[in-house]
Amino acid sequence: xxxxxxxxxxxxxxxxxxxxxxxxxxxxxxxxxxxxxxxxxxxxxxxxxxxxxxxxxxxxxxxxxxxxxxxxxxxxxxxxxxxxxxxxxxxxxxxxxxxxxxxxxxxxxxxxxxxxxxxxxxxxxxxxxxxxxxxxxxxxxxxxxxxxxxxxxxxxxxxxxxxxxxxxxxxxxxxxxxxxxxxxxxxxxxxxxxxxxxxxxxxxxxxxxxxxxxxxxxxxxxxxxxxxxxxxxxxxxxxxxxxxxxxxxxxxxxxxxxxxxxxxxxxxxxxxxxxxxxxxxxxxxxxxxxxxxxxxxxxxxxxxxxxxxxxxxxxxxxxxxxxxxxxxxxxxxxxxxxxxxxxxxxxxxxxxxxxxxxxxxxxxxxxxxxxxxxxxxxxxxxxxxxxxxxxxxxxxxxxxxxxxxxxxxxxxxxxxxxxxxxxxxxxxxxxxxxxxxxxxxxxxxxxxxxxxxxxxxxxxxxxxxxxxxxxxxxxxxxxxxxxxx
Amino acid sequence: xxxxxxxxxxxxxxxxxxxxxxxxxxxxxxxxxxxxxxxxxxxxxxxxxxxxxxxxxxxxxxxxxxxxxxxxxxxxxxxxxxxxxxxxxxxxxxxxxxxxxxxxxxxxxxxxxxxxxxxxxxxxxxxxxxxxxxxxxxxxxxxxxxxxxxxxxxxxxxxxxxxxxxxxxxxxxxxxxxxxxxxxxxxxxxxxxxxxxxxxxxxxxxxxxxxxxxxxxxxxxxxxxxxxxxxxxxxxxxxxxxxxxxxxxxxxxxxxxxxxxxxxxxxxxxxxxxxxxxxxxxxxxxxxxxxxxxxxxxxxxxxxxxxxxxxxxxxxxxxxxxxxxxxxxxxxxxxxxxxxxxxxxxxxxxxxxxxxxxxxxxxxxxxxxxxxxxxxxxxxxxxxxxxxxxxxxxxxxxxxxxxxxxxxxxxxxxxxxxxxxxxxxxxxxxxxxxxxxxxxxxxxxxxxxxxxxxxxxxxxxxxxxxxxxxxxxx
Numbered sequence: 001x002x003x004x005x006x007x008x009x010x011x012x013x014x015x016x017x018x019x020x021x022x023x024x025x026x027x028x029x030x031x032x033x034x035x036x037x038x039x040x041x042x043x044x045x046x047x048x049x050x051x052x053x054x055x056x057x058x059x060x061x062x063x064x065x066x067x068x069x070x071x072x073x074x075x076x077x078x079x080x081x082x083x084x085x086x087x088x089x090x091x092x093x094x095x096x097x098x099x100x101x102x103x104x105x106x107x108x109x110x111x112x113x114x115x116x117x118x119x120x121x122x123x124x125x126x127x128x129x130x131x132x133x134x135x136x137x138x139x140x141x142x143x144x145x146x147x148x149x150x151x152x153x154x155x156x157x158x159x160x161x162x163x164x165x166x167x168x169x170x171x172x173x174x175x176x177x178x179x180x181x182x183x184x185x186x187x188x189x190x191x192x193x194x195x196x197x198x199x200x201x202x203x204x205x206x207x208x209x210x211x212x213x214x215x216x217x218x219x220x221x222x223x224x225x226x227x228x229x230x231x232x233x234x235x236x237x238x239x240x241x242x243x244x245x246x247x248x249x250x251x252x253x254x255x256x257x258x259x260x261x262x263x264x265x266x267x268x269x270x271x272x273x274x275x276x277x278x279x280x281x282x283x284x285x286x287x288x289x290x291x292x293x294x295x296x297x298x299x300x301x302x303x304x305x306x307x308x309x310x311x312x313x314x315x316x317x318x319x320x321x322x323x324x325x326x327x328x329x330x331x332x333x334x335x336x337x338x339x340x341x342x343x344x345x346x347x348x349x350x351x352x353x354x355x356x357x358x359x360x361x362x363x364x365x366x367x368x369x370x371x372x373x374x375x376x377x378x379x380x381x382x383x384x385x386x387x388x389x390x391x392x393x394x395x396x397x398x399x400x401x402x403x404x405x406x407x408x409x410x411x412x413x414x415x416x417x418x419x420x421x422x423x424x425x426x427x428x429x430x431x432x433x434x435x436x437x438x439x440x441x442x443x444x445x446x447x448x449x450x451x452x453x454x455x456x457x458x459x460x461x462x463x464x465x466x467x468x469x470x471x472x473x474x475x476x477x478x479x480x481x482x483x484x485x
Numbered sequence: 486x487x488x489x490x491x492x493x494x495x496x497x498x499x500x501x502x503x504x505x506x507x508x509x510x511x512x513x514x515x516x517x518x519x520x521x522x523x524x525x526x527x528x529x530x531x532x533x534x535x536x537x538x539x540x541x542x543x544x545x546x547x548x549x550x551x552x553x554x555x556x557x558x559x560x561x562x563x564x565x566x567x568x569x570x571x572x573x574x575x576x577x578x579x580x581x582x583x584x585x586x587x588x589x590x591x592x593x594x595x596x597x598x599x600x601x602x603x604x605x606x607x608x609x610x611x612x613x614x615x616x617x618x619x620x621x622x623x624x625x626x627x628x629x630x631x632x633x634x635x636x637x638x639x640x641x642x643x644x645x646x647x648x649x650x651x652x653x654x655x656x657x658x659x660x661x662x663x664x665x666x667x668x669x670x671x672x673x674x675x676x677x678x679x680x681x682x683x684x685x686x687x688x689x690x691x692x693x694x695x696x697x698x699x700x701x702x703x704x705x706x707x708x709x710x711x712x713x714x715x716x717x718x719x720x721x722x723x724x725x726x727x728x729x730x731x732x733x734x735x736x737x738x739x740x741x742x743x744x745x746x747x748x749x750x751x752x753x754x755x756x757x758x759x760x761x762x763x764x765x766x767x768x769x770x771x772x773x774x775x776x777x778x779x780x781x782x783x784x785x786x787x788x789x790x791x792x793x794x795x796x797x798x799x800x801x802x803x804x805x806x807x808x809x810x811x812x813x814x815x816x817x818x819x820x821x822x823x824x825x826x827x828x829x830x831x832x833x834x835x836x837x838x839x840x841x842x843x844x845x846x847x848x849x850x851x852x853x854x855x856x857x858x859x860x861x862x863x864x865x866x867x868x869x870x871x872x873x874x875x876x877x878x879x880x881x882x883x884x885x886x887x888x889x890x891x892x893x894x895x896x897x898x899x900x901x902x903x904x905x906x907x908x909x910x911x912x913x914x915x916x917x918x919x920x921x922x923x924x925x926x927x928x929x930x931x932x933x934x935x936x937x938x939x940x941x942x943x944x945x946x947x948x949x950x951x952x953x954x955x956x957x958x959x
Contacts, residue, residue, distance in 0.1 A: 119672065209561050
């Protein structure tokens with residue numbers, strides 16, 4: 001890991017050289033020797049790891065897809081093959097670590113192996129595939145801490161702040177990235193575990209008890225939490241910044257959140273966003289700005305980002321729309337190469353210095369259409385049309401008349417062979433002209449998702465909050481696929 | 486805190502001397518100076534701290550009750566009264582220079598030791614959860630307590646563990662987390678059934694081939710009894726560490742029997758006793774050999790729960806704790822509401838030879854002692870004994886007890902779900918017989934579905950299941 005101060009001011013040319021150097025070492029000393037999956041793959045494809053001279057050569061490697069890693073009932077241990085592990089099982093096949101230790105003998109080898117030992121685990125949150133474990137060695141924990149430090153640094157959070165972490169507790173990246181960030185930045189904190197763990201009321205009490213300056217949330221729950229706080233006349237005047245993870249924050253929602261904070265006594269709250277993925281084992285910060293979007297700042301000493309055409313897999317140019325492809329650099333534990341994330345960066349990968357903060361690290365555009373927001377439902381066929389359900393999020397979250405919403409896909413008569421139906425449940429903000437709203441929503445949904453709604457059903461806010469599982473689920477259920485399989 | 490290798494081998498009189506020194510320091514240099522609540526209490530009650538020369542004199546100081554730590558509706562920051570203030574500018578340590586470095590040790594407080602770092606809550610089983618503030622100093626102590634507990638449990642870095650303690654911002658989860666990271670074992674922090682659900686936890690246990698399972702006793706029993714139903718084997722399981730909830734020996738024995746049934750013949754079942762307010766948990770080297778406390782961190786007294794009189798070695802009574810080396814939230818003679826059936830002993834542990842004071846026997850919950858109105862007057866009913874009895878049975882899957890009113894008289898209604906394949910009626914009959922013999926209160930019994938009982942007791946909803954419901958007010 002490089003010094004962040006230095007790295008974030010390094011010209012891109014030097015950053016690329018650094019990445020080339022790191023990739024060469026990573027391929028030859030870690031991946032080829034100790035990653036069972038990639039070692040086999042390289043041999044099978046007759047790719048000489050020493051010929052990977054730099055990040056431009058990455059394109060000679062095949063992509064890795066979710067289904068290559070995700071365990072199945074037949075192969076529950078699949079993910080283990082992506083773990084860099086010089087243990088007996090692997091070293092017997094791929095060379096012996098003892099050779100590296102000319103003087104230390106058995107104890108030295110044991111210590112070396114221990115350096116790679118997984119100590120911490122996160123899981124993906126797939127709905128159709130089984131959750132995939134991504135493991136961290138002790139060394140990797142230093143990486144996730146450093147990534148967290150960088151994230152807080154970009155957000156201008158200091159050790160004088162008090163942070164409340166309201167991400168739901170789970171062996172998932174969001175909660176733990178926030179935790180490890182706090183450890184490294186040495187910032188005072190409260191890792192609540194979210195509303196499901198401590199309860200919304202207790203969480204509000206904690207806000208008033210601690211008077212935090214920073215809060216970390218999933219957007220949907222945050223919006224609900226703040227509305228409840230306003231109803232109870234709470235005082236959250238200490239809050240200066242709020243940052244979100246888990247999904248994109250549409251501008252309309254930012255406005256709603258700021259407005260609610262104003263009612264709670266906090267003026268000029270900055271709403272910040274993060275982008276993270278379990279497979280990369282870290283999250284990245286969006287450059288803070290009230291007005292514009294300057295992209296997420298990456299950590300080029302820990303990973304390589306490529307953007308490719310989602311159909312052909314060919315690399316696209318700087319700033320061009322493409323699917324994000326991720327490769328690990330300098331990790332132990334689970335490491336993936338050329339992983340197809342399924343996330344589309346509308347504004348592509350940006351290599352020039354950030355016009356907002358001046359940092360020189362590569363950036364990925366703020367407008368990311370996240371596959372992981374909706375998992376396997378993101379592009380789904382409804383009524384024979386490929387529907388991009390991602391588009392419901394900015395539309396509904398940012399709509400000024402909508403308080404809560406949920407989309408449900410059903411089959412007519414619950415018959416798997418019958419027509420697809422798509423229902424939109426909404427709870428409005430105060431009194432609105434329902435007829436006008438229905439017409440507006442039907443037209444906008446058709447425009448953004450290219451599908452016409454079967455029906456729009458009005459619900460009360462409490463009804464919909466309960467239907468969404470706001471207090472009971474780890475993450476609220478915005479999209480329900482109730483179609484019988 | 487001292488070096489564990491030193492403190493765990495120190496003779497009892499030396500431990501007592503150390504505790505008295507720490508107590509005097511805590512009372513005079515911390516509580517009397519920068520503790521908003523105790524400072525006022527000492528002043529208002531004209532308490533002369535010079536008269537508190539040793540542990541025997543502690544009885545002159547009042548107790549602190551659970552309810553006092555709770556936020557008030559009109560003052561949510563009320564519990565801050567129990568938090569040490571950060572030392573003022575003038576009090577801070579001055580950096581020594583030149584020859585002064587060789588002089589007398591600094592005595593001034595280090596500001597960073599007092600600065601708030603993280604917030605945990607009490608479990609909130611018997612009262613609302615109370616905030617407990619930790620500084621860096623406390624976090625360092627929590628980690629040290631975790632390392633000591635793992636040393637007592639004899640765990641090493643080669644372990645693969647499933648931590649199924651329910652996630653809560655509480656010392657029990659975080660002590661376990663920090664200990665596993667410090668130890669370097671491979672550990673999945675599941676967050677318990679409330680977060681992942683039982684099936685995923687069992688699946689992880691099988692996929693990771695984990696030999697160590699860390700969980701609350703009730704949920705462990707439920708998990709092992711339903712393994713087959715979920716289609717898992719837990720074939721690598723060798724050791725279970727029980728904690729969070731009170732773990733009587735009956736639970737240890739039952740878990741051991743269940744492990745044997747799945748093929749873990751040489752199994753180990755161990756216990757940890759956590760008190761959120763003590764900012765740490767204490768482990769037992771071997772079941773029934775007592776929880777090994779950290780005498781350089783917390784002072785433990787055992788008192789009569791009714792009169793408050795301090796009891797002698799080995800006598801059953803309520804556990805009372807005083808912080809000796811903490812910052813953030815600091816408590817003096819805090820009544821935990823836990824009853825140690827074997828009291829406190831100071832002789833070395835006959836098993837591991839460590840010399841630290843040990844809390845003996847089972848821990849019972851004071852809140853489970855009920856007074857029932859019988860036809861011949863008031864009857865005492867110890868729910869802890871019923872819980873032990875239910876844990877001892879191999880044919881019970883889930884249960885709960887309600888205390889109800891029938892006219893002027895009280896009675897106990899037990900709701901049970903038998904293990905799969907059990908004749909429910911036969912189970913009810915046998916239980917009725919057993920309970921009538923054991924308890925002098927009228928008992929009714931009924932069976933219910935698994936879902937109904939699981940929902941009622943909050944099996945995957947609360948930190949640990951709730952099995953007693955006093956419905957007399959309804």
